[in-house]
Ligand SMILES: [Zn+2]
């Protein structure tokens with residue numbers, strides 16, 4: 001008996017609200033609703049900021065992140081960050097497929113652009129006012145045959161090269 005009364009009351013309430021809601025939508029909301037979905041499409045095309053952890057789907061904690069190839073990925077917890085490190089490239093490509101635009105981070109050069117080895121600060125070359133370090137003399141020689149190509153590659157990965165004033 002109690003259930004029946006409750007149900008009837010609820011139906012009455014819904015019926016009372018429904019005509020008003022439909023009327024509003026028919027007259028005024030239609031136009032703005034179209035605009036809304038259009039704006040949403042644009043946001044996806046342009047890329048939206050990351051809000052969800054790529055591992056768990058929970059909201060991100062801005063204090064927990066990892067940088068990979070000059071891009072920053074945020075997580076909800078340290079466990080997800082650890083999971084990311086198993087296959088970062090895969091996680092990043094999924095984020096991008098979802099229309100997420102990752103934050104670019106610039107990093108100092110730590111790796112040789114030729115061999116990928118750890119740089120030796122005593123081995124460097126300057127091209128176009130930018131200083132590049134290498135792991136060994138052989139890499140420096142290789143770089144000097146096509147410096148622009150290596151610099152372009154490094155900058156595409158988010159490496160910020162030291163600026164040197166031209167002395168000539
Ligand atoms: Zn997590």
Ligand SMILES: [Zn+2]
Nearest residue numbers: 115135136139
């Ligand atoms: Zn080398």
